[in-house]
Amino acid sequence: MAEIVVDNLTKVWSGSPAVDGISFTCASGEFTVLLGPSGCGKSTTLRLIAGLEQPSAGAIAIGGRDVTRRSPAERGIAMVFQSYALFPHLSVAENILFGLKVRRVPRAERDERLKRAAQTLGLTQLLDRKPAALSGGQRQRVALGRAIVADAAVCLMDEPLSNLDAQLRQEMRAEIRSLQRRLGMTMIYVTHDQVEAMTMSDRVVLMREGRIEQQGTPAELYDCPASGFAARFLGTPPMNLLPAAIGAGLLPGVPAAAGGSIGVRPERLRVGAPGRGLAASIEAIEYLGADTLLTLDAAGAKLIARTDGHARHRIGEVVGVSCAAGDLHFFDAGSGRRVEANGNGCNAPERGEGA
Amino acid sequence: MAEIVVDNLTKVWSGSPAVDGISFTCASGEFTVLLGPSGCGKSTTLRLIAGLEQPSAGAIAIGGRDVTRRSPAERGIAMVFQSYALFPHLSVAENILFGLKVRRVPRAERDERLKRAAQTLGLTQLLDRKPAALSGGQRQRVALGRAIVADAAVCLMDEPLSNLDAQLRQEMRAEIRSLQRRLGMTMIYVTHDQVEAMTMSDRVVLMREGRIEQQGTPAELYDCPASGFAARFLGTPPMNLLPAAIGAGLLPGVPAAAGGSIGVRPERLRVGAPGRGLAASIEAIEYLGADTLLTLDAAGAKLIARTDGHARHRIGEVVGVSCAAGDLHFFDAGSGRRVEANGNGCNAPERGEGA
Amino acid sequence: MSRLRASIHASLLLLPAVVLLAAFTHVPAVRTFIGALYTTPRGNRPEVFIGLDNYRHLLDDPVFWQAMANNVWYAALTIPLSVILALVMALAVDARLPGRAALRMAYFTPTVLPMIAVANIWLFFYTPGYGLLDQVLGLFGVAQTNWLGSRDTALNAVIAVAVWKEAGFFMIFYLAALQTIPHDLREAAAIEGASRFTFFRRVTLPLLMPTTLFVLVNAVIGAFRLVDHIVVMTRGGPDNATALLLYYIYEIGFRFWDSAYAATLTTVLLAILAVLAAVQFLFLERRIHYR
Amino acid sequence: MSIADRSAGAIETVGAWLLGLLWILPLAYAAWTAFHPAAYATRFDLLAPLTLANFVAAWEAAPFGRYLLNTTAIVTMILAGQFLVCTLAAYAFARYTFPGKSVLFALVLMQLMVMPDILIVENYRTMFGLGLVDTIGAVALPYMASAFGIFLLRQTFMTVPKELEEAAIVEGCSTLGVLWRVYVPLARPVFVAYGLVSVSHHWNNFLWPLIVTNSVETRPLTVGLAVFSSTDQGIDWSIISAATLMTAAPLLVAFLIFQRAFVQSFLRAGIR
Amino acid sequence: ETTVNMYYPVAVGGPITKIIDKMVADFSAANPDIKVNPIYSGSYQDTITKVVTALKGGNAPEFAVILSTDMFTLIDEDAIVPFEELVSDADKAWLDGFYPGFMLNSRTGGKTWGIPFQRSTIVQYWNKDAFKEAGLDPEVAPKTWDEMVAAAEKLTKRDTSGNVTRWGVQIPSSGFPYWLFQALTTQNDVILANEAGTKVTYDDPRVVEALQFWVDLSKKYKVHPQGIVEWGTTPKDFFEGKVAMMWTTTGNLTNVRNNAPFPFGVAMLPAKVRGGSPTGGGNFYVFKNASPEQRKAALAFIKWATAPEQAAAWSIATGYVAVTPAAWETEAMKKYVAEFPAAAVARDQLDVAVAELSTHDNQRVTKALNDGLQAALTGAKEPGQAMKDAQAEADRVLRPFQ
Numbered sequence A, B: 001m002a003e004i005v006v007d008n009l010t011k012v013w014s015g016s017p018a019v020d021g022i023s024f025t026c027a028s029g030e031f032t033v034l035l036g037p038s039g040c041g042k043s044t045t046l047r048l049i050a051g052l053e054q055p056s057a058g059a060i061a062i063g064g065r066d067v068t069r070r071s072p073a074e075r076g077i078a079m080v081f082q083s084y085a086l087f088p089h090l091s092v093a094e095n096i097l098f099g100l101k102v103r104r105v106p107r108a109e110r111d112e113r114l115k116r117a118a119q120t121l122g123l124t125q126l127l128d129r130k131p132a133a134l135s136g137g138q139r140q141r142v143a144l145g146r147a148i149v150a151d152a153a154v155c156l157m158d159e160p161l162s163n164l165d166a167q168l169r170q171e172m173r174a175e176i177r178s179l180q181r182r183l184g185m186t187m188i189y190v191t192h193d194q195v196e197a198m199t200m201s202d203r204v205v206l207m208r209e210g211r212i213e214q215q216g217t218p219a220e221l222y223d224c225p226a227s228g229f230a231a232r233f234l235g236t237p238p239m240n241l242l243p244a245a246i247g248a249g250l251l252p253g254v255p256a257a258a259g260g261s262i263g264v265r266p267e268r269l270r271v272g273a274p275g276r277g278l279a280a281s282i283e284a285i286e287y288l289g290a291d292t293l294l295t296l297d298a299a300g301a302k303l304i305a306r307t308d309g310h311a312r313h314r315i316g317e318v319v320g321v322s323c324a325a326g327d328l329h330f331f332d333a334g335s336g337r338r339v340e341a342n343g344n345g346c347n348a349p350e351r352g353e354g355a
Numbered sequence C: 001m002s003r004l005r006a007s008i009h010a011s012l013l014l015l016p017a018v019v020l021l022a023a024f025t026h027v028p029a030v031r032t033f034i035g036a037l038y039t040t041p042r043g044n045r046p047e048v049f050i051g052l053d054n055y056r057h058l059l060d061d062p063v064f065w066q067a068m069a070n071n072v073w074y075a076a077l078t079i080p081l082s083v084i085l086a087l088v089m090a091l092a093v094d095a096r097l098p099g100r101a102a103l104r105m106a107y108f109t110p111t112v113l114p115m116i117a118v119a120n121i122w123l124f125f126y127t128p129g130y131g132l133l134d135q136v137l138g139l140f141g142v143a144q145t146n147w148l149g150s151r152d153t154a155l156n157a158v159i160a161v162a163v164w165k166e167a168g169f170f171m172i173f174y175l176a177a178l179q180t181i182p183h184d185l186r187e188a189a190a191i192e193g194a195s196r197f198t199f200f201r202r203v204t205l206p207l208l209m210p211t212t213l214f215v216l217v218n219a220v221i222g223a224f225r226l227v228d229h230i231v232v233m234t235r236g237g238p239d240n241a242t243a244l245l246l247y248y249i250y251e252i253g254f255r256f257w258d259s260a261y262a263a264t265l266t267t268v269l270l271a272i273l274a275v276l277a278a279v280q281f282l283f284l285e286r287r288i289h290y291r
Numbered sequence D: 001m002s003i004a005d006r007s008a009g010a011i012e013t014v015g016a017w018l019l020g021l022l023w024i025l026p027l028a029y030a031a032w033t034a035f036h037p038a039a040y041a042t043r044f045d046l047l048a049p050l051t052l053a054n055f056v057a058a059w060e061a062a063p064f065g066r067y068l069l070n071t072t073a074i075v076t077m078i079l080a081g082q083f084l085v086c087t088l089a090a091y092a093f094a095r096y097t098f099p100g101k102s103v104l105f106a107l108v109l110m111q112l113m114v115m116p117d118i119l120i121v122e123n124y125r126t127m128f129g130l131g132l133v134d135t136i137g138a139v140a141l142p143y144m145a146s147a148f149g150i151f152l153l154r155q156t157f158m159t160v161p162k163e164l165e166e167a168a169i170v171e172g173c174s175t176l177g178v179l180w181r182v183y184v185p186l187a188r189p190v191f192v193a194y195g196l197v198s199v200s201h202h203w204n205n206f207l208w209p210l211i212v213t214n215s216v217e218t219r220p221l222t223v224g225l226a227v228f229s230s231t232d233q234g235i236d237w238s239i240i241s242a243a244t245l246m247t248a249a250p251l252l253v254a255f256l257i258f259q260r261a262f263v264q265s266f267l268r269a270g271i272r
Numbered sequence E: 001e002t003t004v005n006m007y008y009p010v011a012v013g014g015p016i017t018k019i020i021d022k023m024v025a026d027f028s029a030a031n032p033d034i035k036v037n038p039i040y041s042g043s044y045q046d047t048i049t050k051v052v053t054a055l056k057g058g059n060a061p062e063f064a065v066i067l068s069t070d071m072f073t074l075i076d077e078d079a080i081v082p083f084e085e086l087v088s089d090a091d092k093a094w095l096d097g098f099y100p101g102f103m104l105n106s107r108t109g110g111k112t113w114g115i116p117f118q119r120s121t122i123v124q125y126w127n128k129d130a131f132k133e134a135g136l137d138p139e140v141a142p143k144t145w146d147e148m149v150a151a152a153e154k155l156t157k158r159d160t161s162g163n164v165t166r167w168g169v170q171i172p173s174s175g176f177p178y179w180l181f182q183a184l185t186t187q188n189d190v191i192l193a194n195e196a197g198t199k200v201t202y203d204d205p206r207v208v209e210a211l212q213f214w215v216d217l218s219k220k221y222k223v224h225p226q227g228i229v230e231w232g233t234t235p236k237d238f239f240e241g242k243v244a245m246m247w248t249t250t251g252n253l254t255n256v257r258n259n260a261p262f263p264f265g266v267a268m269l270p271a272k273v274r275g276g277s278p279t280g281g282g283n284f285y286v287f288k289n290a291s292p293e294q295r296k297a298a299l300a301f302i303k304w305a306t307a308p309e310q311a312a313a314w315s316i317a318t319g320y321v322a323v324t325p326a327a328w329e330t331e332a333m334k335k336y337v338a339e340f341p342a343a344a345v346a347r348d349q350l351d352v353a354v355a356e357l358s359t360h361d362n363q364r365v366t367k368a369l370n371d372g373l374q375a376a377l378t379g380a381k382e383p384g385q386a387m388k389d390a391q392a393e394a395d396r397v398l399r400p401f402q
């Protein structure tokens, strides 16, 4: 229906490339998340796909048709802008209905869709307001509403939930996901929230400085990060990366000779009595409600371990840190790429399908 | 030095109150987080404190001086706007330095502060760009930079990190917190991210529809939510709220008679073999990398339980769900307020002081 | 969008304007300017090609040089005065002043009132003895002055009228432009402790630059084009003291019916204006931030 | 607000009002003379008798009712034409790149400089050729493409945030749709400003309408007004003032109505 | 039925357009086969602009009322036909029935190009109260320059600080100072231009002398305001008592009569070597592009409009000088003069009236003079120098016509 194929796409802004020869495919009806640090080219990629920027090189096909030179209107897309791009002179309702009016959707249907979207987004009370009289989150929801009502085959969203509170965000996540499924939309979704990336997407494209660092299912990225960068980018707190010499202490039988670094996720670390595993002292304790984060010092290397909410530790206490065999990741010293050491192959666990 | 006292503050927008008689105190050098759902009045409160809106009623004192009728410039504050409010015609450097130039800070010092801020924020390469040529996250960092260089006694920030990726956000969090400590700034910080609220703040003010729902230390709010709303607002996934009749099954000896609801946090639930605690079936399994969320059905009531990353459960499996005595919270049926049932007093654990 | 398609769209959008402009400005203008190379045709004397003779004559024409000098002085005063006043007015009526609706009206009236009538009223203001100006100055013991009848004051008296007429006109455009400056910038600046003047200089003014370019170009052109009040008030007198280039052209064209010489003068005036406008445009356009 | 601010504010208010008084002085004077007998035209005496005789005399000197109608038709026609033609052209100049754009723009700006009076003879010939002499269309036609308007609207359109256009395009707006639904509403204060200025200008335009029209059915107010100016007998300020007020009153009222349109609240809060 | 368009200006106050419309209606009643279409065309200046524009656009009117001084311009544009071509022999007498003073401006090269219609001349008005106050005979106006200076010196009034509160005499000098100056030169017995309109005598010593006198009125005698005196405000100055005597057109008679709050007198201008004044105002011209029938129709209207009854009515209604002696003999006119004797002063002055300065390239030649006059009056040049410069410029302009 509306597969998106991005082929060797490049966008250069006055000399420096914002997007640097990326290629990926987003199958029809699939939900792809673009992930990456600030300024890595996510929005630019999205704008290129939308046709709002002309690529410096490369091609884009939507639904099998090369649309590289087509106007945005011809691409059949809906979009949520990172900056919202609400029309300041139109009310919330008019903003949401803008595209439908332009496309001459009959009035009755328009009203119907508006009502549904407003309800979903909790905007029913605000339909007559101008954007200037809305809170930040409300504006963002209006922007979202505009994309939702469009029922387009392809939907592009640029951090559509960044200004919403956790609860609303969770609802919206579920809503967007189910809408996308129901309508069979092909979705490209930019977010900096890895929980969103993990829970919503079929596929994650991790970008770094205009290039693709790794792409795959969320579980693949989490369990088999292709590089130190990918390893640290997904997961909060991020994976601990230790010099191989030190990290080897976590588990008996790990060769420390190879150099490079060893990674282990905070939640995989077991903090117990001293003597077992790596000896470390507790430097800081951060209580997060559900968990407590321990910052540990092992021979000068810092580690973070996540433990239960009320784990009773004290600063300065000396503990032993260990982990299971499958929990270690090895990265090359120079390139930072993953090394499949000791036959420690990567097998992502099955991902339970959400409700 | 710069204590902020908000007294019975009210702001009415054409009939409906956005802020409705709130009072709180932010001690000098304290870090207060304003938390609450979208549209609850956080930004409005901040803008009232900054002097950008005139209150409909109430007073604001900063450093012991009533500033209710003072201009923003006289209040000695720095602010990060939710909408960034960058000057479109000025470069990043000029935007950041705007306030310092206005205040005639000597050139050498200006350059020094700019350099430091740009480094902290990772903007060094972008100092000559105009805002229009920045990514969303970069813009937000410029807005942050403007507040950081000001060294003001009072600093107000409105969702300053919402467009940053997890890693950068974590760095910024630490940076802001340490800056605030170092300079002894009084900070009021709006966020929708409860991790930010929990890790950064000395005090949380939880708002709802223009009123204060609860205020206290993060641990107080997390461990002793004053209402069902507060209980569900903090924590992801939120606290499970079950009808007392069902919830009583979690723990032997809990009286189901009282009515109202019983709350328990997902991470406090222990999922074990059937027979122990409440019988429930697994409806969905969501893998988040570090954890797995189980959605459970217990006699028609839905629960979420957080378990280890690779907990091996299957959809449809029947399990027993239980928890410890101190983990239950009781809420009144009508008002939703907390009920201290059975001497189940609330004692927030000590909070480990972070690095 | 492809370049070709963009070009087609653009040309369709421009078509009506181009046709009308060509029909009623460019073609007649070109015909007029060709006329500058001939003698003026009269009913009983057909035109004769004389090449650049008209331009040579122009160099020897003392009234032309006088009008030129007058016009330079006139422009040097009216342009800055009217543009600055316009900006001041716009800022005043954009702020929350008491009675700003009435003030807007007051500033705008010169644009609404017909020049033929208004010039007559100004004539009264300047009348020696019992004119309003002399009546008011008389209160301060200033002697009677023949404002329009003396070579020393006539041009400046006329300039005052021009400034009066132009400032409110430009104010309207500044006022409209002020509305498009986002309010949160003002707030951010207020928090940074910027005084209103600083905000004006560092934010408002740069963001008003597109309008300023427009106003400046028009003010420059206006300084060479606005002569209605001269026609009524002084007719270029006394002794050409208030003769401006366009008035002189008007006189040559519609009193002397010397269309060839009028075309010559027009060509020169147009060249001056084109250079001035181009300089401003090229100088400012690159410095303007359009967002 | 601090005391310093407040006193600065007070000074500004007084200054603004003084300037306003200065600016309205001619109108005030016109009102004074129009409502008083000629003998008081130059003497200001609070007890001077009021009269409407000047208005009666002015009204009777020409068919002002008909002229008013004609003028209204002319300015409406010009304004409609200008809005259409200039908006389209300004949009092309503001948002398209095409070969020869700057040359074309320079040619448009040329019109700002070429005074229409100079072209009267040629344009009359054109109108005569088209058989339009003595029609309202002939009065309006040469002014419909206005370089002033194109330039003004171009400047305005160029400040409209690009992302709004992009949002509209993504929503499926055509070129004209974007113009109509985004640019025009966002430029509303400027359109109002331009409208007021254009109407004022053409309301008061004299020479071209005088030349190209011959009959009462086509002539504008100013031609009637000209009866009172520059007579051999010197100036009768009373009658000129009365006639001026009569002709300018609709404009003044229009201004009072439309000046509110300058204050548009929607762009006031930051939309990022 | 023949339709003819007539452009006409309005140069005096009052409902002129209505008067014209009524005239045309009366004419139509008498001549049902001719339809005259009167087109109001602004001031004199606007009218000539409109006429020439239409002419160059190929659409000139059939006939028009235009300044008598524009005769050469119209001839040079080859726009008009002489009346000798239009009138039958029987009508030749009609051509001779006008005051010769008016015909001076209507003929050149032995042909009659224009028919006087709305004509005027310069007269002096004086304030009888002021005369009384100054100890002068309020019923007698000065008859010579010397008398005028003497009277003006008495009439000029100063307040304690030396500011003048009333001037003795005022001769306006804005816009078209040449016309009033021509009165002074005529009185000094010099004619400024030849009949062919190809030569001027601006630098004649008598011209310079006349200019010197005008300058001296303010410089030497200090009885006349300094600098340029505005034409438009001069009547108002008179009403306000700011001047005791003014020189202005007979067209102001009605105006002064209605607005002067004091008794006033009207007299012929004072003499130096001789009395005299230029005439002014507009003539009928018939245009070449009119068809023979249209020319005939236009002529019929012109004849009708200048016939004694109509000329008298027009004069009474507007204040213009009736253009034929016969008009003054009508009952209506006699009655009017009896009521308002001042009206006859202009007629009496016609005996000594001269043609208004008119040459080929008329406006340019008069501008040369105007500039010179204003330069002298504002003190920028000595009168002799000013007139020499003006002569040089006029010679340059007129060279092609000589």
Ligand SMILES: Nc1ncnc2c1ncn2[C@@H]1O[C@H](COP(=O)(O)OP(=O)(O)OP(=O)(O)O)[C@@H](O)[C@H]1O
Binding pocket: A132, A133, A134, A135, A136, A137, A138, A163, B013, B014, B018, B036, B037, B038, B039, B040, B041, B042, B043, B044, B045, B082, B192
């Ligand atoms: N200028 C205004 N006019 C009218 N209502 C307004 C205006 N500004 C805000 N509001 C309303 O006031 C309420 C509080 O807005 P506020 O911006 O304080 O919310 P918030 O807590 O910051 O929300 P968010 O997290 O979405 O930014 C909202 O319902 C909003 O719609």
Ligand SMILES: Nc1ncnc2c1ncn2[C@@H]1O[C@H](COP(=O)(O)OP(=O)(O)OP(=O)(O)O)[C@@H](O)[C@H]1O
Binding pocket: A013, A014, A018, A036, A037, A038, A039, A040, A041, A042, A043, A044, A045, A082, A192, B132, B133, B134, B135, B136, B137, B138, B163
């Ligand atoms: N118009 C422009 N001109 C020049 N450089 C630009 C422009 N727009 C973006 N850039 C640069 O291109 C890079 C990629 O920008 P982009 O907006 O795609 O980042 P992003 O991944 O969306 O970041 P964020 O998460 O912060 O929104 C950034 O370094 C940015 O500064």
Ligand SMILES: [Mg+2]
Binding pocket: A042, A043, A044, A082, A158, B135, B136, B137
């Ligand atoms: Mg982005």
Ligand SMILES: [Mg+2]
Binding pocket: A135, A136, A137, B042, B043, B044, B082, B158
């Ligand atoms: Mg907010």
